[in-house]
Amino acid sequence: MAPDDQPAPPLRRRGARMRSAVLAATVDVLAEHGLAGTTVGAVARAAGVHETSVYRGWRTRENLILEALAEQLDAAVPLPDTGRVRDDLVTYFGALARLLATPQGEALLRLSAERDDTLPDHRLAYWSDRLDRGAVMVARAVERGELPPDTDPGLVIEALAGPLFTRALISGAPLDATLAPRLVDLVLGGASAPKPGA
Amino acid sequence: MAPDDQPAPPLRRRGARMRSAVLAATVDVLAEHGLAGTTVGAVARAAGVHETSVYRGWRTRENLILEALAEQLDAAVPLPDTGRVRDDLVTYFGALARLLATPQGEALLRLSAERDDTLPDHRLAYWSDRLDRGAVMVARAVERGELPPDTDPGLVIEALAGPLFTRALISGAPLDATLAPRLVDLVLGGASAPKPGA
Incomplete structure (x- = not known):
């Protein structure tokens, strides 16, 4: 990948794009590691964002999981x-x-x-x-x-x-x-x- | 309870009676403590039998749980x-x-x-x-x-x-x-x- 082709650094991914990335990562982590393994840290790493961004957006791990679940099913x-x-x-x-x-x-x-x-x-x-x-x-x-x-x-x-x-x-x-x-x-x-x- | 009213000691409860007591105890322990809490030791204590009797009758915890499940549902x-x-x-x-x-x-x-x-x-x-x-x-x-x-x-x-x-x-x-x-x-x-x- 050419240097000018790199994605924006994690903290710059704001709003709708960050939200989709985090929810998609949550679904992937859930499917792979189950409920117990779906921590905010694991989701943040999978989405390439900082944990603080996840906490800022969803406040709790439970809110995050529920919203990911709802989005996935409703879209499918x-x-x-x-x-x-x-x-x-x-x-x-x-x-x-x-x-x-x-x-x-x-x-x-x-x-x-x-x-x-x-x-x-x-x-x-x-x-x-x-x-x-x-x-x-x-x-x-x-x-x-x-x-x-x-x-x-x-x-x-x-x-x-x-x-x-x-x-x-x-x-x-x-x-x-x-x-x-x-x-x-x-x-x-x-x-x-x-x-x-x- | 009068002394002559006491149940037979654990090791004397044989055959069908011990089998029913152990399966009933398994159902109770499952309902109260879930799968993880349903150990052979917990079932033996609840049934008033020795652990070795349970192992002799069912060999594994899994066999015991499955047989208890089958009995409970089929009877009900x-x-x-x-x-x-x-x-x-x-x-x-x-x-x-x-x-x-x-x-x-x-x-x-x-x-x-x-x-x-x-x-x-x-x-x-x-x-x-x-x-x-x-x-x-x-x-x-x-x-x-x-x-x-x-x-x-x-x-x-x-x-x-x-x-x-x-x-x-x-x-x-x-x-x-x-x-x-x-x-x-x-x-x-x-x-x-x-x-x-x-």
């Missing part, structure tokens, strides 16, 4: 709005399955399931909030008349998210590409009904 | 066979929800989700095996003609178990008595169909 799993509930759900849960199949995704979910007295309330709120957001896709379908008015959007989302989380955390079954569409068809159509394509 | 959540799939599933997943709402149940599930290089393969097999067993209820309904022949029994069980595990491990939402019947009606009937009672 955007909320679609295609106008058809099946398409929305297959897209959304397909993206979630792909995320959970990566080492980073599994580490982030595992972090959320770990008990750690410094974090629990924030993490519970984080996932409740994400499940609520997913429920918006189902609520929109009810508004459009695509699903009956007595549909419980939160329960539909839990029946779709639960099996993905269970495969990642507990059973170890594969998070393959067919899983999300099969689950969506089951939960929308019901096990008692003949399958649309059958 | 028996597999019903009422002849009606809705009744079977509501009974089974209602019992699972009640178990997971107890500190012991949550601790046992949490143990299964923890990464610990001494245990992982056994635990993956344990849960895969339990999910397979649950699938028998759905497979019987297919044989009876109560569900269509192209039903995927394992997927139905995952859609019902996943939300319970997720509430216990991740979202912290309550495992109340209405959850299992609402989930079973959703997964059997499908979100797209008008509800039977609506």
